[in-house]
Amino acid sequence: MKNIIRLLALVLLATFIHGCATMDTAVRKIQGEYHQVQGQYYLNRGDFAAGRAAFAPRVAQFPDDPELNYFMARFELGTDKPEAALPFIQKAVKLSRANADYRFWEGVTYWALMKPDRERAAYEKALAIDPDHLSANLYLAHNMLDRGNNAEALRLYDKTLSLNPEEPQAMFNRAVALERMKRDREMTLSVHRYLESYPDAPLAQQGVRMLNKAGDFTWRNHVIGLRTIPLRAVEFLPGSATLSENAEASLKSIGEILSKKTDLSVHVVAYVKGDKTLARLRALAIRNFVSREYPKVAPERLAPSWFDKPENIKTNGRTHSLTQSVNIFTKVQ
């Protein structure tokens, strides 16, 4: 009988301990999910200071929780405190070695601390865990480009683009790597692709400068007011004053600006080598198109002029001669 009672007590004790353990696991799971959602909430809102305030006591209570350390690192990094972020991300990495995201953010932290070798090593470790980690591929490519390893940068940008063909930084910097490798034909193709996808992106102007430097003037930067606007070159059907479809799109962008900035006026300068009449017709066609599409823009705000000479453009010490072109720029009052 005694033995049965003892056995029963043991079974009850074991059940109780198992129950506690199950409960503990469940509580930890709930806690983990709660931290995950809350941490992501602060990151998405960009409210890094509030995130840090909320997570600091928790990480003090559970210093060996990798996720809490990760979020703390992100919050510190978000408030531009990479020195404070480093110990947290290092701890997250140490506690969860197979997490590629933690390695990636370790790399970003080292970048912020201006330690390019460590940055590179961290991304390489992220890629050893997950070769298809898009962000690690991209930033490792940046790291390579910054250190002048253009070929490796190009390879990594290509890998990034195989994961997301529309990744803007990879698209743009692929072209930069090609330019540095003096592969101008491929570079112009890359820039064109970028400009087709992101014509309004801040890097678009730089892309246009790269094209123009290589003698490609199918895109031009136009100084309209205080801003520089990258647009497709204003072109016409061969031998005529009929605007091409692309030209109409560019002129509509200029028309939009002129409608909004009522104090702005622009010069419209048309060049056709050896044909002054055609140059004149083209300049007037532009003025008429904008005024027709944007009735609020008085024709007087577009001052046409024309030349039977080529337009000469200097880029990086080289002069390019365009036999047919149009230049539109702000008229200084």
Next chain:
Amino acid sequence: MTRFSRTLLVSFLLAIWLLAPFTAEAYRIESSLRQAQEDGRLTPEEAQGIQARIDQTREQGLPSAPFAAKVEEGLAKHVRAQAIIHALDVIRGDYVFARDTLRRNGVEPTPDDIVLTGDSLRLGLTRLELTAMADLNPPPPMLATAARTRAALNAIDFPVPLSDKIMRQGLSLGSLKPGWERLFRVVQRTREVGIPDVTVADAAARVLADGGSPAELLQELGLTGRDTRHEPDASK
């Protein structure tokens, strides 16, 4: 525990957290001061002096969280009461000056703008520089960004005329948006690779003219940037 009930519990906790009222900061400070008295670190008069400063900031409509944080920090580090009081007076002076300057274009600044600008005065921005930037009549958040940007540039000995040029460009064009306060990081990076400050200033003025950010500035200078806040994605 089933997945459903766990999800329910997490949702419940999150709802409580989202609906939770603002932390009782005043209560926290009072209890810290009481504790310091009990520990013999503060006399009742000293605790009262500190409390009076905190109350004064609230009455003046200044953001009180930085004051509370300063008191907590001072008590934790066993700083003398007089030094804590002196620090609170300095912060209050800076915040009042910051708030009055930010108000100049008729728009009421947010507490965050006041804190950013007031703290910039302590980090190396002079009141004269802040006033000169306010003369360009920017909205309070932009002036606050300018204040922090310039304070950080001063701290790394970036030439004053170059800072002037950048600030004037950004404020007059309205393009000095949040993010530019990290311009000093760009300068540290360009100095590391031997790019002269004047080249950075010229490029910064160009980028500001086109409404760009420090990330574009880095690209303009032949370097690449990283987003330290978000993962890179296709939204750029």
